[in-house]
Amino acid sequence: MNHADLIIENARVLTMDDDRPRADAVATSGGCILAVGDRSDVNQFATPATRRIDAGGASVLPGFIDSHIHLFAGGAQLNSLSLAGVTGFDAIASAVRARAAADPGAAMLMVEQAAYFMFGDDQPMTRHLLDRVLPDRPLALFASDHHTMWANTAALAAAGILHGRDVPPGNEIVMGADGMATGELREFEAFAPVNALTPTGGRDMLGLSGHEPKTEPNAAQREVDKQTLRAALAYCASLGVTSFHNMDGNFYQFGLLEEIERDGGMIVRGYVPFRMLPGMSLSQLGKGVEMRRRWNSDQLKGGFVKMFMDGVIESTTAHMVEDYCGLPGQSGMSYFEQDEFDAICVEADRLGLQIAVHAIGDKAVNRTLNGYEAARRANGRRDSRHRIEHIEMLLPSDLRRFAGLGVLASMQPTHAPGGYYPAEPILSLVGRERMKSAYAWQTIRDTGARLVFASDWPVAPLDPLLGVATAMTCKPTFDGAPDQRQGLVNSIAGFTRDGAFTEFAEDRKGVLKPGMLADIVVLDRDIAQVPGDEIAGARVATTVCGGQITYQRGAA
Ligand SMILES: [Zn+2]
Numbered sequence: 001m002n003h004a005d006l007i008i009e010n011a012r013v014l015t016m017d018d019d020r021p022r023a024d025a026v027a028t029s030g031g032c033i034l035a036v037g038d039r040s041d042v043n044q045f046a047t048p049a050t051r052r053i054d055a056g057g058a059s060v061l062p063g064f065i066d067s068h069i070h071l072f073a074g075g076a077q078l079n080s081l082s083l084a085g086v087t088g089f090d091a092i093a094s095a096v097r098a099r100a101a102a103d104p105g106a107a108m109l110m111v112e113q114a115a116y117f118m119f120g121d122d123q124p125m126t127r128h129l130l131d132r133v134l135p136d137r138p139l140a141l142f143a144s145d146h147h148t149m150w151a152n153t154a155a156l157a158a159a160g161i162l163h164g165r166d167v168p169p170g171n172e173i174v175m176g177a178d179g180m181a182t183g184e185l186r187e188f189e190a191f192a193p194v195n196a197l198t199p200t201g202g203r204d205m206l207g208l209s210g211h212e213p214k215t216e217p218n219a220a221q222r223e224v225d226k227q228t229l230r231a232a233l234a235y236c237a238s239l240g241v242t243s244f245h246n247m248d249g250n251f252y253q254f255g256l257l258e259e260i261e262r263d264g265g266m267i268v269r270g271y272v273p274f275r276m277l278p279g280m281s282l283s284q285l286g287k288g289v290e291m292r293r294r295w296n297s298d299q300l301k302g303g304f305v306k307m308f309m310d311g312v313i314e315s316t317t318a319h320m321v322e323d324y325c326g327l328p329g330q331s332g333m334s335y336f337e338q339d340e341f342d343a344i345c346v347e348a349d350r351l352g353l354q355i356a357v358h359a360i361g362d363k364a365v366n367r368t369l370n371g372y373e374a375a376r377r378a379n380g381r382r383d384s385r386h387r388i389e390h391i392e393m394l395l396p397s398d399l400r401r402f403a404g405l406g407v408l409a410s411m412q413p414t415h416a417p418g419g420y421y422p423a424e425p426i427l428s429l430v431g432r433e434r435m436k437s438a439y440a441w442q443t444i445r446d447t448g449a450r451l452v453f454a455s456d457w458p459v460a461p462l463d464p465l466l467g468v469a470t471a472m473t474c475k476p477t478f479d480g481a482p483d484q485r486q487g488l489v490n491s492i493a494g495f496t497r498d499g500a501f502t503e504f505a506e507d508r509k510g511v512l513k514p515g516m517l518a519d520i521v522v523l524d525r526d527i528a529q530v531p532g533d534e535i536a537g538a539r540v541a542t543t544v545c546g547g548q549i550t551y552q553r554g555a556a
Pocket of ligand 1: 068069070247456459
């Protein structure tokens with residue numbers, strides 16, 4: 001007879017298990033779920049030592065699985081000034097100057113969640129403009145999408161790029177007519193020298209740019225980095241997240257997480273990739289295999305390859321078939337040629353590695369699907385679960401290929417224009433015709449393809465309940481565009497059981513039923529009883545990962 005370590009009762013349990021969708025209580029034992037059912041089903045396992053949580057009639061769900069985050073960069077930014085929603089010179093300047101005064105020792109004042117036109121439609125973000133905001137100290141503003149940074153003159157000088165520098169294709173230190181950098185830095189390699197001047201020395205972004213630290217970080221630096229990751233994990237737990245799929249990775253980050261796990265600090269389960277870059281030899285994929293072999297526990301595992309096919313729409317670096325509206329000759333570019341990409345897909349697939357590719361423009365999505373098709377042609381049909389991240393623009397002719405090739409559509413509800421973010425500038429850049437097949441959550445689902453939802457934190461807020469609410473309420477950006485809104489169950493599934501399937505762990509987590517890992521989130525209200533937009537206001541009361549309480553509201 002098993003004894004319950006923990007019983008959560010008086011709950012409206014949404015199990016996400018189709019065989020038993022609703023229940024009143026959950027019991028856990030030894031890190032796994034022991035029973036799900038009504039009071040008596042669960043109470044038969046109680047002992048005097050059983051810990052009890054009264055959910056007070058609120059929703060209880062499987063722990064959230066965020067299938068696309070950047071843990072290290074997110075942690076590094078928890079302490080940065082955020083300019084989300086701040087617009088206009090005076091408001092920006094006063095916020096930045098107040099932070100500068102409060103942080104006199106910072107070598108680089110880093111600001112997050114900057115918007116492309118935050119100073120006004122007719123005000124390009126140049127170093128000269130930012131010099132007026134803060135003239136005497138290095139200042140850099142990170143776009144919310146993390147694909148563009150703007151730096152003032154002091155920051156460019158400190159980073160050694162005021163007069164430009166060669167960067168790989170797809171990256172750009174934008175140069176002015178005067179032969180000096182304008183302050184706009186496009187993509188990772190362009191802003192890496194600025195990022196290197198932050199407290200983590202830019203190490204939080206190395207896994208994104210596909211590098212290891214150039215010199216082995218010393219003990220003090222490792223400690224800074226582990227603190228950053230621990231803070232990120234605690235933040236995940238506070239929002240009910242019990243698993244994450246990282247979308248950047250290197251051996252250094254794995255090593256830090258392994259040490260955290262050894263100290264019992266891995267309070268959220270991580271799935272971390274090998275980051276493959278254009279120009280790398282195919283033999284580099286062996287590193288992905290090595291990561292899979294070395295890290296394979298429920299807490300920390302490898303086994304997939306992450307690539308970027310293109311950039312983002314806002315900076316016109318997403319690769320489109322047709323030019324951006326009003327910008328003749330500009331359609332973005334892919335980082336991989338088709339031949340090179342196909343060869344990588346065939347080899348990664350042959351090695352049994354899952355593949356995840358960032359693709360936002362319709363041309364980039366097309367090229368990625370072609371690569372997955374090439375892998376299937378070469379290696380035959382297998383349960384590969386390759387995925388495409390974002391899929392913001394989609395050629396109607398590519399719609400059915402997701403289901404046909406078994407490709408998972410990994411989409412981020414908060415990214416869609418007209419929901420959490422405004423419709424502009426996306427709508428004007430792509431135009432109405434392309435917008436009709438864009439952010440096509442339901443249209444893709446209707447073809448029989450599988451979707452999974454995620455936040456892309458810190459690009460957008462981490463809170464999965466915001467993602468659920470946005471998926472349920474995001475309206476078309478104009479009359480005549482398809483309605484892509486999702487129901488409650490599909491929205492929650494996108495952050496629970498679909499995430500488990502995406503990481504080949506549907507037999508371990510993502511639904512609440514006996515034998516599964518005891519990853520559970522208790523909310524502060526019954527979200528099945530409130531309208532979608534109110535779900536964003538719900539809060540996590542308790543998070544349980546592996547039967548352990550990893551967050552409790554109000555506790556220190
Ligand atoms: Zn991302």
